[in-house]
Amino acid sequence: MTDSTRLLEPLASWVEPVLGPLKAVQDTSHPRENSQVWMVTGRTGDHYVKVAPKPVLYIRETRAYREAVPHLGHGNAPALKDSSADLLALILTAVDGEPLKGEESPARRRAGHRQAGQFLRRFHEALPGHQAQDEAAHAVESAQSGLYKHIAETSDHLSTAEADTLRRLVSALPGLGPLPAGWRHGDFWERNLLWNGRGCALIDFERSEPGPLVSDFVNLATSLWLDHPELRTALFEGYGRSLSDAEECALVAFAAANVARALAYGPRYGDALVTARGRATVKRLMQEGRR
Numbered sequence: 466m467t468d469s470t471r472l473l474e475p476l477a478s479w480v481e482p483v484l485g486p487l488k489a490v491q492d493t494s495h496p497r498e499n500s501q502v503w504m505v506t507g508r509t510g511d512h513y514v515k516v517a518p519k520p521v522l523y524i525r526e527t528r529a530y531r532e533a534v535p536h537l538g539h540g541n542a543p544a545l546k547d548s549s550a551d552l553l554a555l556i557l558t559a560v561d562g563e564p565l566k567g568e569e570s571p572a573r574r575r576a577g578h579r580q581a582g583q584f585l586r587r588f589h590e591a592l593p594g595h596q597a598q599d600e601a602a603h604a605v606e607s608a609q610s611g612l613y614k615h616i617a618e619t620s621d622h623l624s625t626a627e628a629d630t631l632r633r634l635v636s637a638l639p640g641l642g643p644l645p646a647g648w649r650h651g652d653f654w655e656r657n658l659l660w661n662g663r664g665c666a667l668i669d670f671e672r673s674e675p676g677p678l679v680s681d682f683v684n685l686a687t688s689l690w691l692d693h694p695e696l697r698t699a700l701f702e703g704y705g706r707s708l709s710d711a712e713e714c715a716l717v718a719f720a721a722a723n724v725a726r727a728l729a730y731g732p733r734y735g736d737a738l739v740t741a742r743g744r745a746t747v748k749r750l751m752q753e754g755r756r
Contacts, residue, residue, distance in 0.1 A: 472503060472514065476554060480505065480514055483547045483556055497734060504559065511559040512546060522671040523553040525651075529673035530555070533591035533648045537584050542667045560666040562659030573662065575699040580665040581658050582703025588667070589647040589678050597675035601646035604676040605638045608722040615725035622728045622740075627747050634721035634750070641711045641718075644677040654684035679712040683719045687746040720746060 471477055472490055481487060484507040494500040499518035504511055517523035530545035543557040565581070568574040612635045616628050623631070650657075651672025659666040690697040701707055708716065724746045731740030 472505065476514060476516070476552060479549055479552060479554065480556060484509055484512055497736075513543065513557045513559060515555045515557060517553040517555070517671060520553060523548075523550070523555075525674050526555060526671040529648070529670035530557075533588055533673065534670065536587045536591040537667060538587070540666070541584055541664075542670075560659055560668065562661040562664075562666055564656050565658040565660040565665065566655040568660055568662075571695075573660075575695060577658065577660045577665050578696045578699040579703035581667070582700040582705070584665065584667050584703075585650065585653060585681065585700075586704045586706075588650060589681070592648040592675055594646045597646035597648070598643060600675040601644060601677045604680065605644075608638060608719060609635055612722050612725050615722075615729040618729040618733075619725060622732060622744070623725075623747070627751060630750055631721040631725055631747075634718050638715060638718045641715050644679060644712060644715055645709070646676060647678050648673065649676045649678055649681045651681070652684070653681045655689065677715065677719075679708060679715045680719045682708075682716060683723050686716055687720050687723060688742050691745070691749065717750075721750065724750070 471487065472480055477487075484505065487505050487507045489506040491504045492502075493504050493513070494502045501516035501518075503514045505514055506512075515526075517526060527545065527548050530543075534542045534544075540560065543560050546556040546558060548555045565574065565577045568577060612631060616623065616631065619628075650667070650670065651674060652669055653667075657667065657669040659668060685697070685700070724743050727739045727743030727746075730736065731738075731743060
């Protein structure tokens, strides 16, 4: 993380006409090679400048900010100030809070998840389900094709029995029929839920796209909910409905696909947290007898 008073070119020449002269620039990127995010301070306050790692993520995020994020309500997510397709860059307003996982009060943490459930329901309903069904079907196909690719990349981290279990679970997806669809966040977990002690804000929409809504619960189901079922209860209280039987089965199948992706990504990029989460999920699936 570095501090400065100026962005590098050509970002600076694009940002400063929008926000005015910058008083401070702070690198707030995640500790990975392709993350580029800065908090900038000018006469209009704090903003974030974000450069997408690749065009498809820029397209997804700008589309989400224009079509879905406004449904969350003022102050419940950043607002898009400006964007540049040439630079794959966005200027976003700042929202108050720190990642929800840092909340030490169990009651306030439950309140945060309850509110997050309300926001996620609004986000999901920003696109009518019938308009998202084609892309939801594509997501099911992608989960299957991606599974085989990722299993081939994780031979050192999956036994033959574990790989067979993942294949069997994911193969159930097409038989579940059309799943409820809409606009999904794509990376929904506590890191992207900012909490100021009273209210939540949802951030980071670069993986947002139409698809099966149940896939948005995979990150929480394979990590947080294992040790904190009360947070699952709180989130669905806010969401306003429970998952259907078909969605519960799909959640397991999408979790299995996510495991293979995590065990391909984590070791490759040295992300011990992602790798550990993948291993824990495999262990749970095997213990539950889904073989």
